[in-house]
Amino acid sequence: MSEPALARPHSCGALFVAFTRLALQGFGGVLPVAQRELVERLGWLTREQFLEMLSVAQVLPGPNVVNLSLMIGDRFFGWRGAASAMAGMLLAPLAVVLLLALLAAQAAQSASLPWVAGALRGMAVVAAALVLATAIKLLPALRKSPLGLPLALAFGGATLLAIGALRWPLPWVVLGIGPPAMACAWWRIGAVKRPR
Numbered sequence: 001m002s003e004p005a006l007a008r009p010h011s012c013g014a015l016f017v018a019f020t021r022l023a024l025q026g027f028g029g030v031l032p033v034a035q036r037e038l039v040e041r042l043g044w045l046t047r048e049q050f051l052e053m054l055s056v057a058q059v060l061p062g063p064n065v066v067n068l069s070l071m072i073g074d075r076f077f078g079w080r081g082a083a084s085a086m087a088g089m090l091l092a093p094l095a096v097v098l099l100l101a102l103l104a105a106q107a108a109q110s111a112s113l114p115w116v117a118g119a120l121r122g123m124a125v126v127a128a129a130l131v132l133a134t135a136i137k138l139l140p141a142l143r144k145s146p147l148g149l150p151l152a153l154a155f156g157g158a159t160l161l162a163i164g165a166l167r168w169p170l171p172w173v174v175l176g177i178g179p180p181a182m183a184c185a186w187w188r189i190g191a192v193k194r195p196r
Contacts, residue, residue, distance in 0.1 A: 007043040012077050012084035018042060019069050019088030024096075030065040030089075032130035035137065038072065045072070047141035059178070065089065146185045155181045 009015045018037065026033040031054075039050050057067035066089055073085030142152045159177050162168045168176075 006045065009042075009044065009076055009081075012073075012080050015073050015076065015081055016084045016088040019073075019085045020092050023089050023093050026065075029127040029130055032134035034065055034068060035134050044076075047138060048144050051138055051141050051145070059174070146188045147181070148188070151184060155184075 009018065022033055022037045023030060025037075035047075035050055038045050039047055045053070053068055053071050054064065057064045057071060060067045066086060069085040069089040070082045073081035073083070075081070077084070139149070142149045145152055147155070155177060159173060162173045162177065163170065
């Protein structure tokens with residue numbers, strides 16, 4: 001059974017516009033918006049392709065979504081696409097952050113604003129809910145993962161426990177859980193290829 005043909009951006013400009021729109025919607029976290037835009041709305045990637053690219057983006061140094069934008073841009077238009085997607089991902093948010101920094105400096109000189117702290121706490125809750133909703137949407141794609149859904153959930157649960165409950169530093173969690181997860185995936189891929 002062949003996969004359905006996917007849409008693709010028609011130019012580097014389309015990549016720039018798509019990633020600018022994506023970046024401006026993702027206040028507090030771009031990942032949920034990226035999944036919705038790239039998979040559901042634009043149809044440039046399948047859920048499985050999005051998960052694969054996100055997995056690679058997460059182990060590379062730097063922000064996950066910037067790494068993802070580079071990989072997607074390169075996939076469609078090489079280095080020009082990578083530069084266009086990354087510029088779209090970074091330019092508008094940079095302008096917004098600079099403007100907010102200027103406004104915050106002005107507000108700090110005039111008086112303290114307790115409503116700002118409350119707004120930031122509220123945005124943190126919304127960002128966490130968006131990430132959780134994205135994880136739930138992507139769960140069905142894990143069935144096609146070499147690990148399979150139960151093992152992927154076990155490694156995900158171990159990671160959540162290590163970071164959320166035990167408060168282990170992220171590098172130690174990546175180094176402690178990453179290699180066993182990769183080894184299991186490698187072994188299961190090999191088991192599929194081995195003759196019975």
